[in-house]
Amino acid sequence: MSTSFEPGAPVEEGFIPLCVPEIRGNAWRYVKECLDTGWVSSVGAYVTRLENDIAARLGGGLAVAFTSGTAALHVALMLAGVGAGDEVLLPSLTFIAPAFAVRYLGAWPVFCDVDPLYWQMDPDQVRGFLQEGCRRQGGQVINKATGRRVKALLPVDLLGHPADMDALMELAQEFGLTVVEDATESLGALYKGRPVGGLGHIGCLSFNGNKTITSGGGGMLVTGDARLAAKARYLSTQAKDDPLEYVHHQVGFNYRLSNIQAALGCAQLELLDEYVAAKRRIHQAYQEGLAGVPGLRLSALAPWAESACWLSTLEVDPAAYGMDSRALLKALHQRRIQTRPLWQPLHQSPALAGGHSLGCPVSERLHGQGLSLPSSVGLAPADQERVVAAIRQLAGQAPDQG
Ligand SMILES: Cc1ncc(COP(=O)(O)O)c(C=O)c1O
Known part of the structure; x- marks a missing residue:
């Protein structure tokens, strides 16, 4: 699958990347x-x-x-x-x-x-x-x-x-x-x-x-x-x-x-506070925009935490949403929106064979169901609305073929 990112080239017009740097200020x-x-x-x-x-x-x-x-x-x-x-x-x-x-x-x-x-x-x-x-x-x-x-x-x-x-x-x-x-x-x-x-x-x-x-x-x-x-x-x-x-x-x-x-x-x-505030706004906007869509849940924020909301990440329950996280990734990619699954759980990584696992069913479930959404500091509200609208519109639809 192409990434719509060519090394050194500007981000293609209309493509919404997962998370890109925001270079500003001094x-x-x-x-x-x-x-x-x-x-x-x-x-x-x-x-x-x-x-x-x-x-x-x-x-x-x-x-x-x-x-x-x-x-x-x-x-x-x-x-x-x-x-x-x-x-x-x-x-x-x-x-x-x-x-x-x-x-x-x-x-x-x-x-x-x-x-x-x-x-x-x-x-x-x-x-x-x-x-x-x-x-x-x-x-x-x-x-x-x-x-x-x-x-x-x-x-x-x-x-x-x-x-x-x-x-x-x-x-x-x-x-x-x-x-x-x-x-x-x-x-x-x-x-x-x-x-x-x-x-x-x-x-x-x-x-x-x-x-x-x-x-x-x-x-x-x-x-x-x-x-x-x-x-x-x-x-x-x-x-x-x-x-x-x-x-x-x-x-x-x-x-x-x-x-x-x-x-x-x-x-x-020097810009960290501003950037973290932007990430929190992005998380909040996903929270509100996707509320009520069956089978979708953003990771929760603990009462003792003020998260920096680095990557807003969804858990997709395939039975309730109508497609699984990988099908959603593909469908969003076709709409020029980049998302990413959560990492392969480390206890399943061939590179780490020989480590000791205490049993990690939640990590396994989140690997299958997790999808990180576009979360760049500079994500424009209109682009985020496009992401939300696409996810809402895809709910309940059979995955696109191919
Ligand atoms: C959890 C975690 N630990 C360590 C690193 C390594 O940081 P670096 O890429 O600067 O080596 C990263 C990200 O890259 C990370 O996400």
């Missing part, structure tokens, strides 16, 4: 300053400024810039002490990057389900597993089924909505685990009034092009622990112990964000 000025001064690479004032601005937004702590959210997760897990043969609990329903970060270290994911309402990592299942499925041994938590040491929790604030972080932090405290919060999809969301990304022991953000704000690619590691922040900085800059003689005592990474990317990131961060 972006040109800041990036030009990097070009004019020659400060384009991994050291520069914008890198420091982006780190400080993110730390301030997340309510203090320290932030370290990375080339991507995945790189930040990789180092965050190292800082959490995760090593080869350890296990890390994460939701089965997520983009695969956090599980890949676990595998980079030779560690194994334990796949948890998400709750059926808000689609976030289910703390009750995590509690049940830690209490019944594990034994304590010499201060460590051992998975009875695999014999591996459980080392960390990796909740993902999915699709813009916070995970139930207090419940997970309490469990981590009780079982001596570290929590790495993957807030890559949810910058700007609040959990009980507190910003996501700063709720775990370590938090990770992404500035990938499909996120609410972008640096053209980039990430951030955030922590309240100065020792961990210093270690993150060290590991992300090739673990250089003597910058003159180039002495290294351990393996490091070239994971440092460039100044030119950070400049774009700074300009975007």
Whole structure:
């Protein structure tokens, strides 16, 4: 199926994309300053400024810039002490990057389900597993089924909505685990009034092009622990112990964000509140526009959450709506509207074979029934009305053939 997107070409007239960046404000000025001064690479004032601005937004702590959210997760897990043969609990329903970060270290994911309402990592299942499925041994938590040491929790604030972080932090405290919060999809969301990304022991953000704000690619590691922040900085800059003689005592990474990317990131961060407000309006408009259509439900917003509404996502009950999510995707594509299914649940991913699943029926159902709708910050109201009208009109219709 063609995407109506040719690399480098403008979005085709009349095509409504899923989620594209919104470049505005000071972006040109800041990036030009990097070009004019020659400060384009991994050291520069914008890198420091982006780190400080993110730390301030997340309510203090320290932030370290990375080339991507995945790189930040990789180092965050190292800082959490995760090593080869350890296990890390994460939701089965997520983009695969956090599980890949676990595998980079030779560690194994334990796949948890998400709750059926808000689609976030289910703390009750995590509690049940830690209490019944594990034994304590010499201060460590051992998975009875695999014999591996459980080392960390990796909740993902999915699709813009916070995970139930207090419940997970309490469990981590009780079982001596570290929590790495993957807030890559949810910058700007609040959990009980507190910003996501700063709720775990370590938090990770992404500035990938499909996120609410972008640096053209980039990430951030955030922590309240100065020792961990210093270690993150060290590991992300090739673990250089003597910058003159180039002495290294351990393996490091070239994971440092460039100044030119950070400049774009700074300009975007200035617009974050406006962009999150736009995403929330989009979610609300879908909520109202699709109300009453049988078999359709948007993911719910928890009373303790102010979601950043990164991607508004529908659950399509095929029996009640009249076609399944994939048929709806195709029918919308024919109307030049781009949508996307939710990710293959990670416990079913061939790339992650060998991980341990706690049973994830909700993730499986949402994979089959979930469909993310156009949610760009710049989505015009008239375009959104076109999406809503198409979905309403298709209700009850047999799928188009072909
Ligand atoms: C849940 C989740 N974790 C991690 C990442 C990785 O971020 P990046 O693309 O910046 O590596 C993404 C998105 O790309 C994501 O959606």
